Amino acid sequence: MTDTDRGTQRDRHSAFSLFTQQSLPACKPVLTPEWVIMTFLFIGFIFIPVGLVTLRASHSVVEIVERYDIGCVPEPFRIDKVSYIQDDSIPKNCSLSFKVPKYMKAPIYIYYQLDNYYQNHRRYVKSRSDKQLLHGQNEHGISSCQPVEVNNDRPIIPCGLIAWSLFNDTFTFIRNRAELKVNRKNIAWKSDRGHKFGKNVYPFNFQNGTLIGGGKLNPTIPLSDQEDLIVWMRTSALPSFRKLYGRIEKDLDVDDVVVVHLMNNYNTYSFGGKKKLVLSTTSWLGGKNDFLGLAYVFIGSSSVTIAVVFTLLHLLSPRH
């Protein structure tokens, strides 16, 4: 044994042998009670303040949600909303008004919200062609757009179910009889506008078939400038989602009455989906969501609780 020991000693110097002999220097943290208590306390002391700050941010957001899908169907048609919405001869304009509950600082973001709308369904998500959106006219590579790829033997641009079902309700806002200007530019991701939707690709043969889905597109505007389409094409993760419609770049004061004139074109009645209009300010965190802050506070306080319990247990029955 002594011989081998000596041999080991000799070789201990080289890093390679440290590796092969599995004796590389290592740190071996041990969760001693002190460490455990310190760690849990530390987590608690980080998480609770972060949670409180986050909650404050969330509370600072003012949000107005107005459901309009039922309200905008005239009383006589409420029995059969689907035929109402599908009947092109009936004018679809409608208006609603609401009072601003709190001072809202610009920019105020306008969203439309759809519920029970499965934009994340596999059949739906797959039905698009990124290639076509960027490069335009191309007979090939649009097979993924099934079942909306060609019409009258000519390819549709933009093809696919997503584009075909484009949301087409429109909103105008009036405050104190003056129209509130809605900025509808820059609502889509910059990279989408710049690199995903072609600057020289124009809508073609779109909504020309027997079945008309959602909104139509102005064939003279290139896809990269069709921001409504770009926003819509970003499929939502959940069946209930909001999408950006525009921005009001003026502050709204408390008790301001805002009247919305809207064109209620989009059919959610078939599948009982709700439509809502949302006006919201943002904080550094984004929109209103208390969960994040609450979760932080919860984890932080559980952590502190665990630390306290451990301390007590440790004091009551010390080891060794």
Place this chain on the structure above:
Amino acid sequence: MARGRIRAKLRKSHLYSFCLFRSSGSGGQSIGGPGFSRTVYCNEPQVLNQKPYRSNIISTTKYNFFSFLPKALYEQFHRVANLYFLGCAIASLTPLSPFSPVSMIAPLAFVVGLSMAKEGLEDWRRFMQDREVNSRKVHVHNEEGGFGKKTWEDVRVGDVVKVEKDQFFPADLLLLSSNYEDGICYVETMNLDGETNLKAKKALEATLGLDEDDNFNNFKGIIKCEDPNPSLYTFVGNLEYEGKVYAIDPTQILLRDSKLRNTEFVYGVVIFTGHDSKVMQNSTRSPSKRSRVEKKMDYIIYVLFSVLLVISLISSFGFAVEIKYSMPVWWFMRPQDADEYYSPKKPVISGLSHMVTALMLYGYLIPISLYVSIEVVKVLQATFINQDIQMYDEDTGIPAQARTSNLNEELGQVDTILSDKTGTLTCNQMDFLKCSIAGIPYGVSPSEVELAAAQQMANDQEDQGELKTLVASKKEKAHKSPIKGFNFEDNRLMNGNWLKEPTAARIMLFCQILAVCHTAIPELNEETGNYTYEAESPDEGSFLVAARELGFEFFQRTQSSVFVREKYTASGKPIEREYKILNVLEFTSKRKRMTVIVRDEEGQILLLCKGADSIIFDRLSKDGKLYLEDTTRHLNDYGEAGLRTLALAYRKLEESEYTAWNNEFQKAKTSIGADRDAMLENAADMMERDLFLVGATAVEDKLQKGVPQCIDKLAQAGLKLWVLTGDKMETAINIGFACSLLRQGMKQICITESGSEDKQEVKEDILKQITNGLEMIKQENDPHAAFALIIDGKTLAYALEDDMKLKFLGLAVECASVICCRVSPKQKALVTRLVKQGTGKTTLAIGDGANDVGMIQEADIGVGISGVEGMQAVMASDFSVSQFRFLERLLVVHGHWCYKRIAQMICYFFYKNIAFGLTLFYFEAFTGFSGQSVYDDWYMLLFNVVLTSLPVMSLGVFEQDVSSEVCLEFPAVYQQGPRNLFFDWYRILGWMGNGLLCSLIIFFINIIILYDQAFRAEGQTADLAVLGTTMFTCIVWSLNCQIALTMSHFTWIQHVTIGGSIAAWYIFLLIYGALSPRISGDAYQILVEALAPAPIYWQTTLLATIACTLPYMAHIAYQRCFEPEDHHIIQEIKYYRKDVEDQHMWTRERSKARQKTKIGFTARVDAKIRQVRAKLNKKQ
């Protein structure tokens, strides 16, 4: 495994032995019949009839160039998991697939490719080995009449070959002639049966003339013989030569892979080539073994498959319902244009086809890279075992070797070790240590057993006076004697001093017996000028060395004579004496004695005999008992010291007496019939009478270095050790004492056979003994009482019968040590199987010789000693070490580590895949069960292969719960393996539960946080890509933090792999986001533009990571503080450096951590202490 028979069948020095050269008449009739159809035209290899015989090319490869791909693929897809993934890969080409085909096929191709590459590399090595063998050169008789060199692969059946000294035989040959006139040659069969002694072969009388190259020009003959078969010790055939038919028996057959020794050259005819040769027919692939952990892993895979099936069913059902009721109203999906898959009219078909989609989507529950990761990890672990310098034997230069890497973790779960004795516990080296000549004992060196005992006594008792000095002095002396086989020290005999002794004549006789009565062959070592001896047994070798050292150098053996050079004579000049050998009566286990009858130079006929003392004592004449009393006393002393003893005797014969006897003997020898053996026996018996006792020898069976210490440690680690030996009971008990397997005060339960003829009676008797033994153990009140079971081979044969074996096992497991002596190789295997199946625990068999092969293959783990004897045991083994003592490190350090590593690794693997896979399932509920994945295909592809694989592999390769030194200091930590603490269902389910919890936390935190509101100050809402990427980030962080918590040993490698995996995810996102959106889709610029500037993204990551690991952290903290396991305590002690500061506590913990054991040093010491205390109490 019947290699034990070899001694009986293949004997050397056949010329003067009576039991050989029996004609094999029995096989003669069947030649030409079924099974005996082979016809070899000697020296006419071109004869067409020989065409169908196989060529001499051997191939041990599993694959060839063409079959590699199909065969290796078949092997790979034999695994259920791989088959499943293959199905997925094929289905991914259809529209049913939720992923792009590449994300299904690439990981599979990677995983399968890696495994196949490993297979291929291994096979390539075998191929190179074969090629080396096939291209060896041998002299073959050619048509021009000379002998030319040919490669082995070109040797054909019927060729006449000439093999020279120290060459291997290229095929199975019929020996025609050798350089010796009588056609004898010597063969070393180490590669066949592991025996190092030489065996003699003898050509037929008829072919003796063919002993020169030129004689073969006209040589023709026809051999008719048996078909290829694996029996090494039989051969049936005949040779038609010059119009006569001669029977061929195994003594004329030279087997491939054996080596020509002590003979200049031989000529032979090739009979069996290549794979027809006996050795190749014999080669069996060692059974592939799988570890317990891996077998259990299969069950977990089945569990996961069931989970997969269940959630797929739920999914399909959900999908079918959605398709039936929701699809018609989802106008935005254009239900009217839907194909069958989405058609609301056929929800059942939709549901069924969705099953395929779901099975693929949730496939992440099954860790695809698990098998390949484990394989890679195990290979690396095996490399560490091979590299371990503390298992490297500096004397022989042989390192430990993991020959298969798939049993590493099994090493950590061993419960019972079954060990061979000779060559494993002992060196198989006999040292001539003491002798008793004419009633006077000679030899002062202590045996190692005495030494070990003295050492222990010195340890036991604190008084260190005498004994310690004894030990020290012995140690010095041990270095003085470099002569192998000779450790004798006594000035009265050495350096010719014996001439001055009063009994010089007896001493000379004694040495003459040693130098003449044997069957060994001398070999001149040209470097030293000394002779070494090729002897049948190491005992015999040590006698010859002793004789040489005492001045009687045996230096030459011819067919009829033995030549001895006497160095010290009265005249002072060395003289050479010739002893004409008249008869040799060989040693057999039944006779237990060996006799030679010689005529010395004066014409005196002497009978020289050596044998077991009891046998010799019975055959002494009245006068011959002169020294009986003294010798018996000395023999008893030697026996107690653990030495092997033999008695030597002689007798002078009158010419007439001899002639009369010899006639009778020759008559018996030439007789044919069943009673031939009995007649020979009688004849021998008649002569070996009226002997005169000269003295006795004592030879030490040397224990290997460090064996007792190693056994002590293994016992402390809670391992049981059984010794299975072919030796006799006395020797086995001696060694048992030497190894501390037995000690004073241990109750020995000896089970022996009564010797009755009636089988039934014998059985009942043995059964009674076993029952008595059990009763005895039951009635024992002393908790410290220990029992040892000793049983011999014959008894074992009964005890292993079906109706008794469980009872026997019941007794054996109750005993602290079990020693089985006189067991055959087959019984070794049977005992191993009994222990393995009877107790259901992991067994490890360790041995060195061919007779251990069965046991090594049968046990869960076979360990071969790569030492002196052949490679047979090593070839059959799973691990090989060069010394028994390395077993301690192999098991206690490497076994323990590997077990924990693999167990933790597998648990983590399942955890991570459950945590990941289930998030996909939850998301389904939010997509109408459509099979849409929340993650990008590329994320998923990288998940198993890049983002989570390296940390878990570094866990599997480098994790150490405690350092190797601590493992050795606290052998009890090893018990975590046999008790399977780290891979029981409790733990596995715990990890699965943790995975489930983790998946729930991550999924719901993410979907609630990234709900409908804006997730950035700029007002954008989260889409599918944002949610998927954020969720995936949380998973990468959580899983990698989780593994960091699992580890307890961080070198830079762990830091790099864990940190690197997390970093790799961000780097990937950057690169992927920078690619053209045609490739990256919605993930284009996602990190830079959308996520990184959003504080919510980072906050979510932190929240999910902490929330996922918090429960686990609380759990381990609680466990460590309030229910600590052994390694926790040790880690903590080490951490606080208590071992340095508080010696007392350190020792206390150490002694606490020992397993209760009844064998080994420590147990002996404890027993002694109890004894002393009891005595003290009595006094008071």
